[in-house]
Amino acid sequence: MRTLDQWFEEYAVSHQNPKNKAIHYVCVPAIYFSIVGLLMSIPSGFISSTLSLNAPIIENWATFVLIFVLIFYIRLSIAMAAKIAVFSAICLIVNYYIGHVLPLWIFSIGIFAIAWIGQFYGHNIEGKKPSFLKDIQFLMIGPAWVVENLFSKK
Structure with missing residues (x-):
């Protein structure tokens, strides 16, 4: 299994141009955010009836899928998984409120x-x-690479 640094090294090969990098810094989080929104849009009767928490921000398909996404990141780096978890939570909350408008x-x-x-x-x-x-x-x-490049002190 590749390490996170090995993944980043290989990913960086096709992300050298400053304009392409800048576009990725905007578009990769936007894609992640939009996928969370799309998953939240799927009717979640099964999840809501199973959990019965009366918490629509977490009783949806996005939260269910994000658990598996975080497992992927945990296998690579606990620190990165924590950063992605924070971003995922922000995506869930913002999408929840957008869905009301x-x-x-x-x-x-x-x-x-x-x-x-x-x-x-x-x-x-x-x-x-x-x-x-x-x-x-x-x-x-991609999302981890953006987080690493935007928020690391390297």
């Missing part, structure tokens, strides 16, 4: 589409294919 699924699809257009534009600038085309796990490494 706008149809969350429509808003999320719009963010998702715009962010992916940005990603592919960034890779066009870079002149290299997105890493996930080589290994789908890079879709999980």
